[in-house]
Amino acid sequence: MTGSEAPPTFRLAYVPGTTPGKWVRIWNERLPEVPLTLLSVTAAEAPDVLREGRADAGVLRLPVDREVFSAIPLYTEATVVVVPKDHLITVADEVTTADLADDVVFHPLDDVLEWERLPGRPAVERPATTADAVELVAAGVGVLVVPQSLARLHHRRDLTYRPVVDAPQSSVALSWPEDATTDLVEEFIGIVRGRTVNSTRGRSQPRPEQQRRDENPARRKPTPGKSAGGKNPRGRSGGSPKAGAPRTGAKRGKPRRRS
Missing domain, CATH: 3.40.190.10 (Periplasmic binding protein-like II)
Structure with a gap:
């Protein structure tokens, strides 16, 4: 990054009644180098805030213009x-x-x-x-x-x-401009969807312990019947017996009579 480039930040708009605090805490734990800024907006102004680029994503109320915005429904309120x-x-x-x-x-x-x-x-x-x-x-x-x-x-x-059992209900969604799906937006989507720290945009990744084991041959589990290094439990290398070595259980012929 050059001196003229601004450090990365993520701006999240939210409307009254929504509570993004849990997601913000997870973001701060996983991406401490990228500050997350919260922007409180009214339900009516939220679409314009996203459209004008004043926020990267928003927790807002449906409906939204699906020709402009992507949206992930989160829940419907009573x-x-x-x-x-x-x-x-x-x-x-x-x-x-x-x-x-x-x-x-x-x-x-x-x-x-x-x-x-x-x-x-x-x-x-x-x-x-x-x-x-x-x-x-x-x-x-x-x-x-x-x-x-x-x-x-x-x-x-x-x-x-x-x-009020027969009244209309309000649904809450995470939304962002469809043509502005950045890597940071993808990161926040993952947090909202509950992806773990070892997941990347939904693709399963090996756990650190498993990855270290795979990279270190000495830590791999030995094949049954062999110990590490390819030796059998008695310490001898696998394979056929050496030439000239007596075979266990082999029948011995009668000794030749000396003339």
């Missing part, structure tokens, strides 16, 4: 309704959208759920963010339906949540 702790529906373990018919249900501008039809009664105005909607729920104005991770992210002691 959807919950956030309500005050004294709300009537807290007596149930789970609810349906029909159970919210009499409630004002907030639909913030940064909502990540794709609704065909919004449940409940609409609010007079749409809150700008999920965080703003949570504040309104705490004030007793209405309720909010979100992925469970966002309910946890904006947790308050005076609020709780219940699963």
